[in-house]
Amino acid sequence: MQPDHTPSETIEVETATVGCDGGGGALGHPLVYLPLNQEGRFDCPYCSRRYVLKEGVRLDGHGH
Numbered sequence: 156m157q158p159d160h161t162p163s164e165t166i167e168v169e170t171a172t173v174g175c176d177g178g179g180g181a182l183g184h185p186l187v188y189l190p191l192n193q194e195g196r197f198d199c200p201y202c203s204r205r206y207v208l209k210e211g212v213r214l215d216g217h218g219h
Contacts, residue, residue, distance in 0.1 A: 163202060167209040177202040 166173075172190050177183040177199070184201040191197050195208030208214070 163204055165205045165207060168206050169209050169212045171214045173197070173206045175199045175202065175204055175206070177204070 168191070172188055174186055174188050175184075176186045187199070187201065189197045189199060189206060191206065191208055191214075196205060198205050
């Protein structure tokens with residue numbers, strides 16, 4: 156279970172898996188690929204960015 160915290164930024168996405176590098180540059184982190192959970196969101200463990208599935212987007216099949 157992830158700790159309860161406020162995300163640094165919320166980004167809407169249209170895919171089941173997202174890549175996050177913290178924004179690149181000196182403040183970035185290694186590129187990681189994050190799968191959205193069943194609620195359609197995921198918080199990056201490095202930078203706390205929250206990725207959420209854009210409203211109205213449906214992921215059919217396996218999300219590939």
